[in-house]
Amino acid sequence: MLSLYNHPTTTTTTTTTNLKSHFPSITHLRHSPTFPKPKPKTLTKSLLQWNRKPQLSGETPRVVVVTSGKGGVGKTTTTANIGLSLARLGFSVVAIDADVGLRNLDLLLGLENRVNYTVVEILNGECRLDQALVRDKRWSNFELLCISKPRSKLPIGFGGKALTWLVEALKARGDKTGGNGTGTNGSGSGSSSTGSGCPDFILIDCPAGIDAGFITAITPANEAVLITTPDITALRDADRVTGLLECDGIRDIKMIVNRVRTDMIKGEDMMSVLDVQEMLGLPLLGVIPEDSEVIRSTNRGYPLVLNKPPTLAGLAFEQAAWRLVEQDSMQAVMVEEEPKRGFFSFFGG
Amino acid sequence: MASIWTLHFHSLSVRPSCPFFIDSNSSTRRRRRHRFLITNGISTQQFKQQCITSISKFHHQLLTSISIPMPQFLTNRNIGINLPIWVCVAVVILVASLRALSKFSRKKERPGSVADLVRRGQLRSDRRGISRNLKYEDPFDNPLVKVSKSKSSVEMCGKVYRLAPVTLTQEEQAVHQRRRSRAYQWKRPTVFLKEGESVPPDVDPDTIRWIPANHPFATTSTDIGEDFAHKNVSQKHGVPFRIQAEHEALQRKLEALQNEEELNKVVINPINAKEFERPFNSHGRLNDHAEKTSLNNQVKDPLSSKLDSSPNNFGSASSSGEDQNLKL
Ligand SMILES: Nc1ncnc2c1ncn2[C@@H]1O[C@H](COP(=O)(O)OP(=O)(O)OP(=O)(O)O)[C@@H](O)[C@H]1O
Ligand SMILES: [Mg+2]
Numbered sequence: 001m002l003s004l005y006n007h008p009t010t011t012t013t014t015t016t017t018n019l020k021s022h023f024p025s026i027t028h029l030r031h032s033p034t035f036p037k038p039k040p041k042t043l044t045k046s047l048l049q050w051n052r053k054p055q056l057s058g059e060t061p062r063v064v065v066v067t068s069g070k071g072g073v074g075k076t077t078t079t080a081n082i083g084l085s086l087a088r089l090g091f092s093v094v095a096i097d098a099d100v101g102l103r104n105l106d107l108l109l110g111l112e113n114r115v116n117y118t119v120v121e122i123l124n125g126e127c128r129l130d131q132a133l134v135r136d137k138r139w140s141n142f143e144l145l146c147i148s149k150p151r152s153k154l155p156i157g158f159g160g161k162a163l164t165w166l167v168e169a170l171k172a173r174g175d176k177t178g179g180n181g182t183g184t185n186g187s188g189s190g191s192s193s194t195g196s197g198c199p200d201f202i203l204i205d206c207p208a209g210i211d212a213g214f215i216t217a218i219t220p221a222n223e224a225v226l227i228t229t230p231d232i233t234a235l236r237d238a239d240r241v242t243g244l245l246e247c248d249g250i251r252d253i254k255m256i257v258n259r260v261r262t263d264m265i266k267g268e269d270m271m272s273v274l275d276v277q278e279m280l281g282l283p284l285l286g287v288i289p290e291d292s293e294v295i296r297s298t299n300r301g302y303p304l305v306l307n308k309p310p311t312l313a314g315l316a317f318e319q320a321a322w323r324l325v326e327q328d329s330m331q332a333v334m335v336e337e338e339p340k341r342g343f344f345s346f347f348g349g
Numbered sequence: 350m351a352s353i354w355t356l357h358f359h360s361l362s363v364r365p366s367c368p369f370f371i372d373s374n375s376s377t378r379r380r381r382r383h384r385f386l387i388t389n390g391i392s393t394q395q396f397k398q399q400c401i402t403s404i405s406k407f408h409h410q411l412l413t414s415i416s417i418p419m420p421q422f423l424t425n426r427n428i429g430i431n432l433p434i435w436v437c438v439a440v441v442i443l444v445a446s447l448r449a450l451s452k453f454s455r456k457k458e459r460p461g462s463v464a465d466l467v468r469r470g471q472l473r474s475d476r477r478g479i480s481r482n483l484k485y486e487d488p489f490d491n492p493l494v495k496v497s498k499s500k501s502s503v504e505m506c507g508k509v510y511r512l513a514p515v516t517l518t519q520e521e522q523a524v525h526q527r528r529r530s531r532a533y534q535w536k537r538p539t540v541f542l543k544e545g546e547s548v549p550p551d552v553d554p555d556t557i558r559w560i561p562a563n564h565p566f567a568t569t570s571t572d573i574g575e576d577f578a579h580k581n582v583s584q585k586h587g588v589p590f591r592i593q594a595e596h597e598a599l600q601r602k603l604e605a606l607q608n609e610e611e612l613n614k615v616v617i618n619p620i621n622a623k624e625f626e627r628p629f630n631s632h633g634r635l636n637d638h639a640e641k642t643s644l645n646n647q648v649k650d651p652l653s654s655k656l657d658s659s660p661n662n663f664g665s666a667s668s669s670g671e672d673q674n675l676k677l
Pocket of ligand 2: 099
């Protein structure tokens, strides 16, 4: 993937970023043969379709906390899907399940049988950090770290500090492989793609509420993804959590509106995404529709974004992951309406 | 006259009882002959003549059929009638199948059908398995996401949506931030104390989080020191603490046993030996593998290097272990 990425010239790269910044602004030359376009442009476009990769912006590792305030709005689902999307885009990702006692990210990822050591064991000196990281078999640059086993106890006195140390240790992992790349670690050179180096993203799945677990989870984070649903209870909690994050100095907060039903919004039975934005005043990272496939994929331990063909929610998660990489936000939201039977829609364009 | 009538009657009464396809060979033979005649360039006049003669012959045969054996009569008769019948049957079958086909394809297109769900990706038709790279790399521009030329609508998974622009400005964001900073004044607690504990002298009371005594966190006994924990987190090589402790305990036990042995000259029976091996196995399921590769040269003594592996270690400890994992 990286080798492919070398291709575009500086001009094409800039155009892609520009185009991306106001999704969905990408012109669709391939699907509109009725419009004759200059040949070279079409060529660039079609090449780009296969060679595009989001531009990683910001310092690595990007430590992102996924939080919501209210429970059950989809934090874990989002962490799993965005995490695996990022891994598929070629970034190395460490997902930390910071839900003490009620962990379920491992279940969503289908890795529950492989979690033997957690952060608690690391702190107790019963294992090393690299032994507690569970590498996904589907995408080897995705690793899961659970903070504790259901009945084990995290020393909360320094829970937040512990997470910061972990982030530091993960960061140092890159130095180690680069520094003394001896025979011990043969795969040290291709560090970032194989996941043994410093990760590009550290996603922290925050527990619900604003309790000790929340405080622990947000401690090492530089940015936050706020999950909310378009209902008034979730919104109030989301606003509060945003306030707390801002007080803690996390300024880069973007929101994902989950479980959106465009049909209900159309009938004015649900707050629209733009209404939500007006209430919270946060940039949009993504809008995830309500999708029955989410529940099915949860049950299967097989995140949505790996589905083939992708579902509506899966595509939305992929797009959100892409924006997260580029530190971008949505410039337009989808609104349901009767499709206009135009000339081009006849051709499926 | 009467004989003809009786004959007709006879033939009618016979027909239902006789199967339609008594001799398919004869009919094909006959058809072949017809074709031969036509392709040989015989004029229509001649053909007509032949037809008339054959018909008259046929008539003659009919008249004399009473004496003619039954099977031959039947065959002859069937051929004459069957040819158009077969054509009709073929046409009917063709029409019916075409109609069914068109109906089937229309059913496929009907919105809301299961086929439609599969097409839209709501239902998975393929089996669950290891995911492969998708054919596209761009979630904004692929066969399932199509943006209209005017950028006013988008087609996702076969459904067209209008695009409403986001109007949030930087100023509005700042207004919201100011509102929140007024509404929620908060300092992230850095000290967690159980209710009833005394506040340490050098701690800002604002940063204390009071945990109720019945809270699950409160039952946590922080018997490990902070510095010790920090050291453990950054530990990159070597034998983890617990395993090392167990290993040392085992060593002591073995030594004690050996001393005893020397005293008593008792041979160790295999059951006892197994018992001593158990701690090894429970903590290093990949022991064999680690032994084979023995890549872990960070560890000094060979015994502990055996121990230095764990069930979910695919990190930096051994690269071949990692490769193996990727292949799984
Ligand atoms: N877009 C969606 N469409 C349909 N169901 C969804 C969607 N998002 C989440 N869900 C469902 O909501 C439930 C809760 O999701 P999830 O566990 O991700 O929430 P959470 O915020 O992590 O919860 P908790 O606060 O308990 O950690 C799950 O059963 C999930 O299947
Ligand atoms: Mg959760």
